[in-house]
Amino acid sequence: MKIYDPNSYDIYCLKDKILLTMKLIVVLIIAGFLQVSAATYAQKKITVSVENAPIELILKTIRKQSGFSVFFIQRDLKNALPVTMSVKEVSLEEALEKCFHNQPLTYIIESNTVVVKEKPAPVKTSKAQFTISGRVKDNSNLPLPGVSVRVKGSTNVKSSDNQGKYSIQVELKDSLEFSYVGYVKQVLIVKGLDNIDVTMIPNEGSLDEVAVVGFGKQKKISIVGAIQSIKPEELRIPTSNISNAFAGKLAGVIAVQRSGQPGADGSSFYIRGISTFNGATNPLIILDGVAVSSGDLNALAPEVIESFSILKDATATAIYGSRGANGVMIVTTKSGKDLDKPRINVRLENSVSSPTKIPKFVSGTEYMKLFNETIAGRGSSEVPYTQDKIDGTRDRLDPYVYPEIDWYDEMFKNAAYNQTVNLNILGGGKKVDYFLSATLNNNSGLIRDFNVNTFKNNISVKRYSFQNNLNANLSQDTRVSLKLNTQLRDFRGPAKDAEGIFGDIMNASPVDFPLMFPNNAAERRDVFFGGRSGGNVNAGYLNPFAEMVKGYTNNFQTTVIATFDAEQKLNFITDGLTVKGLASFKNWSNTNTVRSGGYNNYEIKNLVKNPDGTYSYDLAMIGTPQSAALGTTGSTSGDRMLYFQSSLEYSKTLAEKHNVSGLLLYNQEEYSVNNPTDLISSLPRRRQGIAGRATYGFDNKYLAEFNFGYNGSENFAKGKRFGFFPSVAVGYVLSSEDFFKSLSATIPLLKFRASWGKVGNDQIAGARFLYMSDLNLVGQGYTTGLDMNYGKSGPTFARFTNNDITWEVGKKINVGMDLNLMNKVNLVVDFYRENRSGIFLERAGIPGFFGTDGTKVYSNIGEVRNQGMDLSLDYNHDFGNGFFMSLKGTFTFARNKVINNDEPPFTKYKNLSAVGYPIGTPLGYLADRLFIDDADIKAHALQQIGGVIMPGDIKYLDITNGVDGLNIINSSDMMRMGYPGTPEVIYGFGPSFKLKKFDFSFFFQGVANTSFFINGFHPFGPRTQRNVLQFVADQRWRADDPNPYATYPRLSKLDLPNNTENSSYWLRDASFLKLRNVELGYTYKSARIYLSGYNVLTFSKFKYWDPEQGGGNGLRYPSQRIFNIGLQMGF
Structure with a gap:
């Protein structure tokens, strides 16, 4: 007996037939037990053109092109017919179907193996058969041709056509297997149905799946x-900004709203x-090859996105040179497809927030x-x-004499309503294809509308986004x-x-005046706004x-981004050589108009209580009369960008x-x-650069890669203007070793990675030409005299010449592992x-003397170390009969530490130093408790705060008493405390389920290692008008209950430092x-209706406001909880 050896292609004899049989059985049992599908490898295209060729030759060719192992018993091929077939760029299943057409053979695909065997003799049956049909789609609701539809346990197999349609003979007891390379196999029970539509789920563990990297x-x-990478559908949440979907779903990305x-x-x-x-902390965002802003990214609808990837280490980002120092996000929009008729998709959403x-x-x-109580508690006999x-x-x-105003409730609604509509059309042919998309977002705010003026005050944001992509294949190579x-x-x-309005609410008394007084004079249209004299706004509050x-x-605002790119294969020179070119133009314009008038405040004078219990009074205007006529101020701004790139690429497999x-x-x-407003801003910013990459892989086992970026900057003098930023990386795919083959069904992929590289940054908060001096004519530029009190105008240096300024450089090291278990679990750890180093810092200013007043001095002196880890975990499992489950989890930890920030040596008060702490770690006093009594105060160090x-x-x-011995507490006793406002830890996890036509998912997201100070809310404030938060009243220190550990200290009329x-x-x-997202959907044919929620639940130790908003007093535009109903339709 002979068996086909997938490694050597040789045919050899085995003396023991039983041994062969046992081996085949073991292979099949293990593969079946683990339910491993051929989706281990992503879709590889097969090309075969033969005439009357032995079937063994065809199997050998398919093995070489697909990477699958092929097993068969030689004697089973004795009746095989010669094969004549011609296929080009087809799936593995399609190639096998052609190969075995009219042959006495059949096959099954298990794990990464194709097993060929004889067709069993047909069994006659009297059981009734019937035809079942349906349509197979991908997760973008597009037809999926070439899907294998097999009656489980039989040789009855069909394939879906160009429109994803199939038809097959079945019996009532049968189950159908839907399989396609690169997708998870699905098993559905027939149960007398005459139509089954299937949506195939991508297999995240596909080894040959293509991912977007820098420039390719x-x-x-x-x-x-x-x-x-993240699937575009994971970015679809009921908000109008796509960045709100990042948190917890992309390992390595820290996002807060x-x-x-x-x-x-x-x-x-x-x-x-x-x-x-130095302020330049944002990642580079690339949309279809062109750098864009975060606002441009937020305007994209998920339906427009084909792929979304983030590049994190130096190997991934070094090729972008100075632009990629803080990581890169690459977004590619969709292209058309060769379809018999255009595919039209519509999404309608209506939400309440x-x-x-x-x-x-x-x-x-x-x-x-x-x-x-506060006035009396501080020793005054006044009764306000x-x-x-x-x-x-x-x-x-009386609401005007005795007002009690809930300013928030009066001025803001409980809910706002928003709408989203997306329409996209996808289609084309073999020569030309197209993708068109239009999106409308209509969002409203929480501000109430009033009839005080003819205009409305509520926030309204309408956003229109259009994407038009056209591709043309001018020839096979162009x-x-x-x-x-x-x-x-x-x-x-x-x-x-x-934000300012919310601050006004915080600082307004609820009892001193009403919103406005009634105006009963029909001939007057004045608005009598409530007020109180004595403040600093036109003599009032x-x-x-x-x-x-x-x-x-x-x-x-309008943004237009136009991109043209071309690709020419140079196979006539050598196979695998390609030249590409891209040109892009972007224009952004902004027009802002503000119309605003004055208003008059009134207060009650000559108050009289009438016998019937009502009140009479006069209204007196506060301050000088103000005109309510609307004045107009406006401004226009904008920018434009031209970008060009050309590249030469080569890719080849040798031997x-x-x-x-x-x-x-x-x-x-x-x-x-x-x-432009000055000479500097009128000069265009220009960049030039060269980038390169070289990769080598041996038998998908040993991998190596070299990248570099070579960039120039206008900010540096000659000799330091250009920076070279290389990276090197190696990889080892342990699972591709021959000795690992026995574990391939359990561990299809185990890969280790390591990289080192340099990245650069030349940005300093918008400053330009930093090596040049900046000379200005200003008043009082020269200061002299014994007391430095004599000034004279003249030219001054805003910045001195500095030829030593150069690149800020980051040296990055990354080690990682990719693991796939049973084609179900994918784990990536880095x-x-x-x-x-060389971080740009503005050093201590030069004292104002002769022409140096306000002079800025920059230097490459700062240094920061940043380290951490990120992890992503995915689990997918098809339970059969239309029940599918997936689980996703991510974890990100990123901690930085200041090594040098040009601070004083702090030899005495080291507690003030920022060195050794994360960026942004704040200073604060270390509190013990509240003072109990006067004796406690007298016995304690003197607090000079x-x-x-x-x-x-x-x-x-007094943390410095052991250093200075002064027994005094002042600013020298402050210390670094807490965590930065940007979280060091961010994580997310959640499952999704699909049961036939129903789907359900939810996702939790959280942060840790972050803190903030609460401030700006202390009662009454500097103007004795500030409102009081309920928790202050409930948990304050009281003279009749002097709890030294009360949540809020003794009340004070003014802000007591x-x-x-x-x-x-x-x-x-x-x-x-x-509970960041939750969604329940139902699909019927090409329509899906769903209910979804965003920011549904929050769990936190902090209870006063949404902790994601950060510190302060909580009075800013609040985070929104959104409930949404949507409908998706395809035609």
Whole structure:
């Protein structure tokens, strides 16, 4: 007997037939037990053209091109017919179907193996058979041709056609197996159905799946850099900003959403944290080969995206040179397909949003009691609010005489309504294909509309986004494409920004005046806004309602990104050689118009209580009369960018085992401001660079890669203007070793990676030409005299010449592992460290003397170390009968440490040093507790922080007493405490289920190692008007209950520095866990209806407001909880 050896292609004899049989049985049993499908390898295209060839030759060819092992018993081939077939770039299943057409043979695919055997003799049966049909689609709802549809346990197999349709004869007891290389096998029970539609799920563990890398694509098995991809459908959440989907779903990305305000509710995000403190911390975002802003990224609809990848280590980013220092995000939009007819998809969504949590204030009566308590508690006999005032407010005698205003409730709604519509069309033929998409987002805010003026004050953001992609195959070797992305954004809101309005609410008394007084004079149209004299806004106190309705803002932005690229294969020179070119133009314009008028505040004078219990009074205007006529201010701005790149690429497999590739690329960029305001801004910013890559792989086992970027910068002098940023990486695919083959069914992939490289940065918060001096003519530029009190105008240096300024350089190390278990579990783990040196710092200023007043001095002196790890875990399993489950989890840890930041030596007060702490770690006093009594105060060190200290005030520790021996607590006693505001840890996890036509998923996301100070909320404040948060009233120190560990210290009329300075007393843990997304859907044919939620639940130790918003007083536009209903349809 002879068996086909997949490794040597030789046919050899086995003496023991039983041994062969047992081996085959073991292979099949193991593969079946593990339920491993042929999806281990992603879809490989097969090309065969033969005439009357032995079937063994065909099997050998298929094995070589697919990478699958092929087993058969030689005697089973004795009746095989010669094969005549011609296929080009077809799937493995299609090639096998052609090969075995009209043959006395059949096959099965298990694990990475094709087993060929004789067809069993047909068994006659009297059981009734019937035809079942249906359609097979991919996860983008597009037809999937070439899918193998097999009656389980039989040789009855069919394939889906070009439209994804199939038809097959079955019996009632049968089950259907749907399999396709690169997708998870699905098994469905017939149960008398005459139609079964199937959506195939991609197999994330496919070894030959192609991933996007810098300036190209590579097979996942050959990638040695730290790269992660996410499926576009995972980015579809019920918000209008795609960045809000990053948190917890992309390992290595730290993202936080600080605001829920429409138009400003995108997330801030970083790749592997922050490695510099010069302000240039954002990753590079590449859309179809062109650098774009985070705003451009947020405007994309998920339906437009074909692939989304992040590049994290030096090997992945070095090729971008100076632009890739902080990581790279690469987004590719969809292209058309060769379809018989266009595919039209529609998504309609309607959502309602409401605050996740808002701070709670005390009632008006409680506010007045607390105010009186505070005055008396600080030793004054004054009674600001009489008992009559308190009683009248409590009894609601008159809303204008005794107002009790919940400013938030009066000015803001409980919910807002939003709509999203996407329409896209995909189609084409073999020569030309196209993809067209249009998206409308209509988002509204929480501000109430009032009839005070003819205009509305609520926030409204309408965003229109268009994507048009056209590809043309001019010949077999020539391809061109044109991509056009257009974005329109129309914003309308109050003249005063929403954040400022929320701050006004915090600082307004709830009992001193109403929103406005009634105007009963028919002939007058004046608005009598409530007020109180004595403040600093036109001699009165600020009325938040009047500030909100005094005017409006219109802002209109347009962005156009046009990209043309061409590709020419140079096979006539040598196989695998390709030249590419890309040219792009981007224009952004912004028009802003603010219309705002004045307003008049009034207060009650000559108050008289009538016999019937009503009140009479006069209204007196506060301050000078203001005109309500709307004035207009406006501005326009914009910029444009031209980008060009050309590349030469080579890719070839030599002797079937040596995979080599190379890339050499040139690019240049010109950025210009449309409305320059000075000489510097009128000069275009230009960049030029060369990039290259060389890769080598031996038999998918041993991998090596070299990348480099060579870039020039306008910021540096000759000799230091160009920077060279190389990287090297190696990989070892242990699972490809011959000795590992016995474990291949259990562990299809085990790969180890390591990389080292350099990246550069030339950006300093917008500063340019840093090596040149900056000379300005300003008043009082020269200062002299004994007391430095004599000034004279003249030229001054804003910046001195510095030819030593050069690149900020990061040296990155990364080690990682990729593991696949049973084609179900995928684990990717990376550990990294980056040392960023030469960070640009503005050093201590030169004292103002002769022409040096305000002179800035820069130097490459800063140094930061950043290290951490990121992990992603995916699990997929098909339970059969239409039940499929997947589980996704990510974990990211990124901690930086300041090594040098040009601070004083702090030889005495080392507690003030930032060195050794993460960037942004704040300073604060170390609190002990509250003072118990006067004796406690007298026995303690003297606290020189501010204000007269009384029992109930915060008691601090004198941490420097052992250093200076002064027994005094002042700013020298502050220390670094807590964590930075940007989390060091971010994680996410959640499952998704699919049961026939139903699908359900949810996703939790959380952060840790982050903290903030709460401040700016202390009662009454510097203007004695600030409202009181409920937790302050509930948990304050009281004279009748002097708890030294009360949550809030003794109340004070003004902000008492001793009790309001940052300290451990006000430091809060900002960690949280959120049920970030949940979705339930039902699919019927080509339509799907679904319900989804965003920010559904929050779990946190911090209870006063949503911790994701950060510190302060919580009075800003709140984070939103969103519930959404949607409909997707395909035609």
